[in-house]
Amino acid sequence: MSVTVFNPRINDAALDSTVSAQVNTGAIKKVFIATQGCQMNVYDSDKMLDVLGDSHGMQVTHDIDEADVLLMNTCSIREKAQEKVFSELGRWRKLKEKRPDLVIGVGGCVASQEGDNIQKRAPYVDMVFGPQTLHRLPELYDQTSEQRDIAPKNRIGTIDISFPSIEKFDFLPEPRVEGYKAFVSIMEGCSKYCSFCVVPYTRGEELSRPLDDVLAEIDSLAAQGVREINLLGQNVNGYRGEKDDGSICRFAELLHYVSHVDGVERIRYTTSHPLEFTDDIIDAYAQLPELVSHLHLPVQSGSNAILAAMKRNHTIDVYINQINKLQAIRPDIHLSSDFIIGFPGETDEDFQQTLQLAKDLNFDHSYSFIYSKRPGTPAAELPDDVSFTTKKARLAEFQKVIIDSTLQKSHDMVGTTARVLVEQVANRHPDCLIGTADNTRTVMFPYNPEQMDELLGKIVSVRITDFVSPHMVKGELEAILS
Ligand code: SAH
Numbered sequence: 092m093s094v095t096v097f098n099p100r101i102n103d104a105a106l107d108s109t110v111s112a113q114v115n116t117g118a119i120k121k122v123f124i125a126t127q128g129c130q131m132n133v134y135d136s137d138k139m140l141d142v143l144g145d146s147h148g149m150q151v152t153h154d155i156d157e158a159d160v161l162l163m164n165t166c167s168i169r170e171k172a173q174e175k176v177f178s179e180l181g182r183w184r185k186l187k188e189k190r191p192d193l194v195i196g197v198g199g200c201v202a203s204q205e206g207d208n209i210q211k212r213a214p215y216v217d218m219v220f221g222p223q224t225l226h227r228l229p230e231l232y233d234q235t236s237e238q239r240d241i242a243p244k245n246r247i248g249t250i251d252i253s254f255p256s257i258e259k260f261d262f263l264p265e266p267r268v269e270g271y272k273a274f275v276s277i278m279e280g281c282s283k284y285c286s287f288c289v290v291p292y293t294r295g296e297e298l299s300r301p302l303d304d305v306l307a308e309i310d311s312l313a314a315q316g317v318r319e320i321n322l323l324g325q326n327v328n329g330y331r332g333e334k335d336d337g338s339i340c341r342f343a344e345l346l347h348y349v350s351h352v353d354g355v356e357r358i359r360y361t362t363s364h365p366l367e368f369t370d371d372i373i374d375a376y377a378q379l380p381e382l383v384s385h386l387h388l389p390v391q392s393g394s395n396a397i398l399a400a401m402k403r404n405h406t407i408d409v410y411i412n413q414i415n416k417l418q419a420i421r422p423d424i425h426l427s428s429d430f431i432i433g434f435p436g437e438t439d440e441d442f443q444q445t446l447q448l449a450k451d452l453n454f455d456h457s458y459s460f461i462y463s464k465r466p467g468t469p470a471a472e473l474p475d476d477v478s479f480t481t482k483k484a485r486l487a488e489f490q491k492v493i494i495d496s497t498l499q500k501s502h503d504m505v506g507t508t509a510r511v512l513v514e515q516v517a518n519r520h521p522d523c524l525i526g527t528a529d530n531t532r533t534v535m536f537p538y539n540p541e542q543m544d545e546l547l548g549k550i551v552s553v554r555i556t557d558f559v560s561p562h563m564v565k566g567e568l569e570a571i572l573s
């Protein structure tokens with residue numbers, strides 16, 4: 092059995108933890124999967140389960156003790172998580188000691204960075220695969236089984252962490268749907284090379300799926316009842332998908348195509364970069380009612396000096412200008428962003444500018460993180476004279492501003508009408524249905540059980556009457572819109 096290590100790039104990793112999984116009866120194998128990190132990983136985990144289900148009839152289990160295959164889909168965006176990968180693997184090792192037939196696979200960005208180091212450090216790991224090779228999991232699984240048959244005591248493990256262009260999508264089974272919302276990956280990787288970020292190294296450069304592939308997937312999802320599509324990628328507005336005639340479809344044009352798919356009532360996208368947030372995308376907000384009035388546009392910092400050091404390649408004025416233009420078209424637009432606090436060299440003045448930007452733009456919600464040094468990235472070489480105590484204090488001050496504005500926005504919804512995609516009966520309030528508003532708030536409202544089938548999966552208007560929690564409000568059904 093040959094082992095090929097295609098991309099043993101950076102050394103280091105990270106993660107946070109979420110778990111999902113699958114089951115087996117008799118000869119059917121069961122898979123348990125632990126997913127760390129971003130939405131891209133959640134998407135990839137679903138696809139891993141799909142390919143193993145399709146090729147080997149494997150089923151998901153949420154009970155690790157009954158699983159035959161354990162998969163860990165890892166994240167390396169921040170440092171903290173890396174050791175969690177190995178501590179979790181340590182627990183899995185004990186399971187394997189009891190059940191030597193257990194197959195353990197590690198995928199995602201830590202796998203991509205660490206390559207064969209994973210098996211050096213954790214020799215009981217059978218398969219290592221990257222975000223772009225998850226479709227080869229069935230092959231890796233077969234190779235693992237083969238090795239066991241041929242040389243059970245001399246196993247070396249199978250590794251594939253290459254970046255084989257965009258072929259992954261050609262090997263994924265038809266999307267399966269639960270509910271009314273679905274993510275559709277439109278591109279892989281990132282070519283922006285922000286100085287702090289590992290993504291270009293772990294997921295490779297930007298590669299867009301051809302337009303027809305994306306639309307075929309959305310057609311299929313819509314035919315299965317999906318009403319809201321979330322276009323997924325590290326920088327969706329860098330989309331450059333090939334069309335049938337060989338020309339290139341940019342992101343704004345893609346939005347138009349998606350809006351024409353029968354059944355699609357709502358379009359979101361995750362994530363975009365200010366550098367390519369072009370006027371044609373802003374104009375789409377005037378033309379396409381399907382585009383929700385919510386934009387997640389990471390800015391990272393309110394200081395031009397820090398933005399330059401981060402290699403974001405735009406200034407704060409450019410960002411504010413884009414927001415102003417959008418607000419002129421969609422006055423009700425809700426904004427959210429990502430911020431990095433305590434980037435190397437961040438002065439108190441830089442931080443005050445970030446704080447001021449958050450106050451001025453009054454974000455609906457935002458994600459903020461203390462800068463985490465990632466080996467192999469340019470920022471890791473920068474002198475960093477800001478103490479961790481200062482960084483923590485800045486983060487706390489910053490998050491207070493963000494949380495206050497999230498709270499205020501939810502209170503401000505009372506008395507307004509929200510457009511809600513109705514998704515299910517509320518778990519803890521069976522007399523109510525719940526759904527999501529444009530700004531991602533969960534909205535709960537009482538309903539007449541006889542009307543349930545008519546309401547589920549519909550876009551309705553709800554008059555908001557009560558604040559429930561920062562991310563949840565309550566209201567009364569006004570009308571079914573579509
Ligand atoms: N493609 C997205 C970001 C993907 S990473 C974009 O254009 O912004 C998600 C978020 O993680 C980033 O927006 C950033 O805020 C954060 N992040 C990335 N690298 C980080 C690091 N080294 N330290 C702290 N936060 C980081």
Ligand code: F3S
Nearest residue numbers: 281283284285288290
């Ligand atoms: Fe990372 Fe910057 Fe790309 S944050 S994902 S390198 S846009």
